[in-house]
Amino acid sequence: xxxxxxxxTGGLRxxxxxxxxxxxxxxxxxxxxxxxxxxxxxxxxxxxxxARSAFIGIIAVGMTFVITxxxxxxxxxxxxxxxxGLMILVMNAALPSMGIGIPIILLGMLTAIxxxxxxxxLNGFLITTLGIEAFIVTLGSMGIYRSLVTxxxxxxxxxxxxxxxxxxxxxYFDGILGISWPIIVxxxxxxxxxxxxxxxxxxRHCAATGSNEHVAHYSNVNxxxxxxxxxxxxxxxxxxxxxMYVPRLGSASASTGVLxxxxxxxxxxxxGTVLKGGFGRVWGTVIGVLILSLIxxxxxxxxxxxxxxxxxxxxVIIILAVILQRERKAAS
Amino acid sequence: MTPxxxxxxxxxxxxxxxxxxxxxVNLALHAGSVHALIGENGAGKSTTMKILAGYxxxxxxxxxxxxxxxxxxSLQDGEAAGIVMIHQEFNLAEQLSVEQxxxxxxxxxxxxxxxxxxMRRRTREYLTRVACDVAxxxxxxxxxxxxxQMVEIAKALSRDARVLIMxxxxxxxxxxxxxxxxxxxxALREAGTAILFxxxxxxxxxxxxDQVTIMRDGDVVHAGPTAEMSEDAMATAMVGRxxxxxxxxxxxxxxxxxxxxxxxxxxxxxxxxNVSFTLRSGEILGxxxxxxxxxxxxxxxxxxxRPASSAKVTLFDQVTHFRRPSDAQRAGLCYLTEDRKLRGxxxxxxxxxxxxxxxxxxxxxxxxxxxxxxxxxxxxxxxxDIRAGTRDVQVGNMSGGNQQKLLLAKVMLSExxxxxxxxxxxxxxxxxxxQIYAFLRGLADAGHxxxxxxxxxxxxxxxxxxxxxxxxxxxxxMLAPDDIxxxxxxxxxxxxxxxxxxxxx
Numbered sequence: 018x019x020x021x022x023x024x025x026t027g028g029l030r031x032x033x034x035x036x037x038x039x040x041x042x043x044x045x046x047x048x049x050x051x052x053x054x055x056x057x058x059x060x061x062x063x064x065x066x067x068a069r070s071a072f073i074g075i076i077a078v079g080m081t082f083v084i085t086x087x088x089x090x091x092x093x094x095x096x097x098x099x100x101x102g103l104m105i106l107v108m109n110a111a112l113p114s115m116g117i118g119i120p121i122i123l124l125g126m127l128t129a130i131x132x133x134x135x136x137x138x139l140n141g142f143l144i145t146t147l148g149i150e151a152f153i154v155t156l157g158s159m160g161i162y163r164s165l166v167t168x169x170x171x172x173x174x175x176x177x178x179x180x181x182x183x184x185x186x187x188x189y190f191d192g193i194l195g196i197s198w199p200i201i202v203x204x205x206x207x208x209x210x211x212x213x214x215x216x217x218x219x220x221r222h223c224a225a226t227g228s229n230e231h232v233a234h235y236s237n238v239n240x241x242x243x244x245x246x247x248x249x250x251x252x253x254x255x256x257x258x259x260x261m262y263v264p265r266l267g268s269a270s271a272s273t274g275v276l277x278x279x280x281x282x283x284x285x286x287x288x289g290t291v292l293k294g295g296f297g298r299v300w301g302t303v304i305g306v307l308i309l310s311l312i313x314x315x316x317x318x319x320x321x322x323x324x325x326x327x328x329x330x331x332x333v334i335i336i337l338a339v340i341l342q343r344e345r346k347a348a349s
Numbered sequence: 350m351t352p353x354x355x356x357x358x359x360x361x362x363x364x365x366x367x368x369x370x371x372x373x374v375n376l377a378l379h380a381g382s383v384h385a386l387i388g389e390n391g392a393g394k395s396t397t398m399k400i401l402a403g404y405x406x407x408x409x410x411x412x413x414x415x416x417x418x419x420x421x422x423s424l425q426d427g428e429a430a431g432i433v434m435i436h437q438e439f440n441l442a443e444q445l446s447v448e449q450x451x452x453x454x455x456x457x458x459x460x461x462x463x464x465x466x467x468m469r470r471r472t473r474e475y476l477t478r479v480a481c482d483v484a485x486x487x488x489x490x491x492x493x494x495x496x497x498q499m500v501e502i503a504k505a506l507s508r509d510a511r512v513l514i515m516x517x518x519x520x521x522x523x524x525x526x527x528x529x530x531x532x533x534x535x536a537l538r539e540a541g542t543a544i545l546f547x548x549x550x551x552x553x554x555x556x557x558x559d560q561v562t563i564m565r566d567g568d569v570v571h572a573g574p575t576a577e578m579s580e581d582a583m584a585t586a587m588v589g590r591x592x593x594x595x596x597x598x599x600x601x602x603x604x605x606x607x608x609x610x611x612x613x614x615x616x617x618x619x620x621x622x623n624v625s626f627t628l629r630s631g632e633i634l635g636x637x638x639x640x641x642x643x644x645x646x647x648x649x650x651x652x653x654x655r656p657a658s659s660a661k662v663t664l665f666d667q668v669t670h671f672r673r674p675s676d677a678q679r680a681g682l683c684y685l686t687e688d689r690k691l692r693g694x695x696x697x698x699x700x701x702x703x704x705x706x707x708x709x710x711x712x713x714x715x716x717x718x719x720x721x722x723x724x725x726x727x728x729x730x731x732x733x734d735i736r737a738g739t740r741d742v743q744v745g746n747m748s749g750g751n752q753q754k755l756l757l758a759k760v761m762l763s764e765x766x767x768x769x770x771x772x773x774x775x776x777x778x779x780x781x782x783x784q785i786y787a788f789l790r791g792l793a794d795a796g797h798x799x800x801x802x803x804x805x806x807x808x809x810x811x812x813x814x815x816x817x818x819x820x821x822x823x824x825x826x827m828l829a830p831d832d833i834x835x836x837x838x839x840x841x842x843x844x845x846x847x848x849x850x851x852x853x854x
Contacts, residue, residue: 216716218709225706228695235654235684235692236707236759237675295697 038341039288039304042334046311054318064197066307066314068189071199072097074306075258077281078210078299079251084285085214085297086247087227088144091155093255094277095162096136100259101269102166104129105175117184125185125263129256136162137252141245159278167271174270182267189264199261206254211299223247227294283331284309287338308334353416354379355543356401356432356512361410363396370396371567373410378512378543383534385558385575386547388587389806392564394547398514401545402434403427431511435501435518441489448472448485451504475503478536480529495526502533513537515546519553520641531557549639551580551843563587584839595783596811597790601830602632609798610682610767612651614660620646621822628767628798633789635813636802637838643822644802645687648769652677652684664767678707683765685756687772687802689749693756696745700737700755701726703744708762729758734784750781757785768792769800774808786812806835820844 050057076093083090108125115121136158143154169175177185192198214220222243225233230240263269286292287308288301309331316324354377363371371393378384378401386394399405400412403421411418414430421427427434441450448465451472457464472485481499483492489500498518505513519527534544534557548554554561555575563571563586571578571586610628615621621643628634636644650657653671662669664680671677674684686692694703705712705722712721729735733754737747744752753773760768770789774782789812793799803809809816816828818841826841839845 212716218717221702221706221709221717224698225695225702228697229691231692232695233706235674235686237673237678237763238706239673239675295695 036289038338039301039308042287043304043308043311046308046315050311050315050318053315053321057315057318060195062314062318064195064200066310067200067203068197070306070310071203072258072262073277073280073284073309074203074303075206075254075261076251076277077284077302077306078206079247079254080281080285081210081288081290081297081299081302082214082220082223082247083251084282084290084292085227085294086223086244087230087294088244088247089151089155089282090137090140090248090251091152091278091282092136092140092158092162093251093281094274094279095159095166096133096252096255096274097259097262097277098166098269098271098273098275099162099169100129100132100136100256101263101273102169102175103132104259104263105177105269106169108181109178112178112181117180121181122185122188126260129259129263130253131256133252133254133256133259134249135252137249137255138245140252141248144248145241145244163271166269166273170270172271174268177263177267182264185264185267187264189261202257202261206257207299207303214297214299219243219246224295224297227291228296280309283335287334289338292339305338354413355415357413358397358401358407359411359413361397361400361407361412363393363400363405364408369408369567371400371407374564374567374569376401376562376569376572378545379560380511380541380543381538382559383538383544383546383557384560384562385554386545386562386564387549387551387554387583388564389804392587393567394564395516397564398434398516398545398547401512402432402514403430404434428508431509432514433505433508433510433512434514435498435505435516437516437520439497439501441497441500443490444488446486446488447476447483447492447500447503450489450500451475451507455508471507472503475506476500478506479503479533495522498522498530499526502530506537510542512543512545515544517547517549519548519550527553549843551583551845554583555580580845584843584845585836587839595786595807597787599633599790599814599830600794602629602814606630606632609665611661611663612659613662615647615651615657615662616659617643617646617650617655617657621650621819624819624824626817626824626827628800630796630798631793633793633799633801633812633814635809635816636800636819637804637806637809637816638819638825638842640804642819642842644819645771647819647822648684648771648800648802652682652769654684678763678765681764681766683760683763683768685760685768685770685773687775689752689756690745694744694752694759697743699741700730700735700744700747701740703755704729704759704762707759711762725762729755729762733758733788748777750777753777753781753785757788765797767798767800769802771802772804773801774803774805782808806838809838810835818842 056062076097080090080093104125107128108121111121111124115124140154140158143149144151188198190197192201214223222233222238225236225238226240226243233240284305285302287305288298288303290297290301312330312334313324313327316322316327357377358374361371361374362369374393374397376397386397388394396405400407403423403426406420413419419430421430442453445453448468452468457468469485476483476485479499479502481496481503483496483500489497492500518530522530537544558575561573561575561578561583562569563583565587606629608627609630612627613625614623615625616623624647626634638644646655649655651662651671653674653676659670664682667680669680671680677683690696695706701722704726709717712718712725726740735751735754735758737751744755747755773785773789789799789801801809801812810833813833814830816833816838817824818826818828818838820842825844828837
């Protein structure tokens with residue numbers, strides 16, 4: 018309460034461990050990778066890692082908003098599988114009338130985005146308007162979408178028409194200036210996400226809602242709408258990720274997108290977003306996604322540790338990330 | 350009078366940090382006697398009871414039990430000695446049955462297994478004694494508040510309490526249930542139990558208690574046999590503080606000042622019914638009444654924070670109904686919450702984000718202009734004299750007074766023309782109080798209209814031009830400037846009409 022001893026802020030102050038931690042982990046992984054295998058830092062490998070990260074990454078950006086606003090979505094993996102199946106069915110069905118061409122691809126993309134948005138809105142509606150726990154609602158919808166895609170595929174695989182597949186392939190494999198489309202889309206989503214989270218009213222409202230929904234309500238924030246939008250946006254991003262994913266394999270089955278939800282949530286948490294809500298950062302999520310992908314990549318490139326231990330190492334990293342978060346809380 | 354008290358406080362003082370909340374309190378409970386402890390909110394009743402029951406140690410003075418000084422290290426120690434306290438918020442495990450609750454921690458066993466049959470038999474016996482008609486295996490979560498109260502009392506019976514302390518036991522009971530409770534209290538008194546209870550209902554105090562102790566601001570101001578005191582005398586003893594120049598002078602509201610807010614029959618389901626009042630430009634309307642009388646919920650309903658219905662609400666000559674707080678904000682009406690920690694401020698955030706949260710639309714279009722926010726914070730710190738050390742301090746680490754000033758600054762960013770403040774000075778020091786009073790009066794002088802909800806009697810009287818008193822969700826009286834006095838407010842809050850006509854609650 019004295020105004021004489023104001024500690025100086027600004028200037029050279031080391032960022033806290035919660036900011037540095039994920040960055041340091043990423044740098045360490047890069048160094049280890051480069052030391053173990055000379056191909057690790059090659060353009061081909063880096064492109065490969067980034068392109069594979071893009072699906073989870075795009076979803077994880079949406080997940081960052083949902084978690085920051087105090088929610089959770091376990092259904093994104095099965096939602097992606099369901100949307101992929103639906104997209105393939107719609108495009109195959111439209112093929113006789115529309116033929117192979119840009120319009121049918123656009124129809125498929127529109128299907129994915131609309132389906133994703135509706136699925137997200139449904140989750141959001143059940144959670145915000147009916148007031149059911151997010152965990153329960155999305156656990157339920159996770160089962161529903163997984164089951165629906167299995168049913169649509171009749172227990173097997175839904176395949177995109179061969180001619181269509183060849184036409185659609187470039188959306189995954191081509192790009193601009195040697196950078197493939199998934200990486201470009203991922204980058205755009207991240208930049209927009211980061212701006213919305215840190216610089217706009219909506220981002221501020223998400224953080225306030227997740228931090229204390231009563232305070233948010235008393236501060237004229239429409240808590241329900243803020244949450245609903247976060248689920249709908251996540252659904253749309255799942256649709257976009259699926260648009261990138263379908264041309265890669267040209268098929269969807271019951272095993273499409275399995276455990277994506279856990280990878281996305283793990284990436285968000287490793288990146289420093291607080292699981293209970295109230296604080297989120299999109300750039301951290303990107304680092305989280307890259308850390309998870311690099312671990313798998315390094316294990317594949319070296320014989321040092323069995324690739325089968327990928328999951329175990331990821332698990333250790335996730336737990337470490339949460340311990341770091343807790344120490345930040347204790348320090349403050 | 351029995352010569353030796355069962356339990357007594359001798360010259361007990363209690364401080365929380367630098368603030369002393371009890372000063373030299375003496376209180377003695379005797380076997381076979383019912384003792385009432387009364388006083389305004391914040392007079393120190395709860396602390397007194399907690400020290401008696403061994404929940405908190407006194408800072409100075411001592412507690413004697415059977416004449417010997419004791420120091421209970423935990424409430425288990427107190428209970429083992431036979432002192433049982435029933436809290437206002439029940440101390441029952443909601444997901445367990447009545448029987449499991451009554452024997453919680455002292456389960457009867459036969460060998461290694463629970464003796465359920467015996468526990469059930471005894472539970473039935475205790476429940477019969479308090480005339481409580483619930484099954485021993487009913488879950489507590491399914492019981493009404495009054496049934497829970499009865500279960501608490503049955504639990505106390507099962508512990509063979511020698512001293513029973515009850516914090517406002519009748520607050521949640523209907524008249525009929527209160528009668529049952531009093532019968533049980535009388536039976537316990539016959540059996541030699543020492544009983545202490547608090548109540549805001551003076552008629553009950555007169556009816557059931559043998560002794561009464563009256564507290565005010567942490568002091569015992571009166572102690573003696575209840576029979577020697579009228580209800581009016583009790584009310585007078587509870588109040589009666591002089592109001593110093595802590596409060597700015599009241600210029601009085603001009604007779605031709607326009608009515609800016611006219612509320613007709615506003616109801617908030619479960620909390621308030623058919624409340625009507627008007628508010629003039631330049632006026633400070635005080636709302637008095639006990640905590641739980643529906644004041645807060647009524648105003649939250651008006652501001653769109655909770656569902657409400659009304660015949661007609663006119664604000665600045667426009668008929669309105671606010672469904673959301675943002676509607677009210679746009680129309681120029683803002684509500685400042687009583688609970689700055691849970692509803693007012695994001696404690697783990699900084700001042701800037703808290704200040705602008707409700708008005709982010711004023712700071713840029715799509716992107717928030719951080720420089721504009723910083724400028725607003727600089728202005729707020731200067732205008733409201735917020736002293737917080739660094740600018741980026743976490744709000745949770747600021748003192749209560751500075752938090753309250755920040756909250757006031759946050760609400761004022763909305764530029765309200767009608768401002769409703771709820772407990773604006775709760776838990777803050779006297780210097781900050783004075784600043785807030787001066788600020789509110791300044792707003793009124795500038796033509797704003799203000800509603801102040803407060804449980805502090807001096808604040809109500811010192812600040813308000815006119816006072817509306819609420820009781821049990823309805824308006825029990827409206828006091829014009831010339832009729833404002835503590836006596837009248839206490840009577841209206843307690844349900845005593847103008848003169849000596851005792852009202853049943």
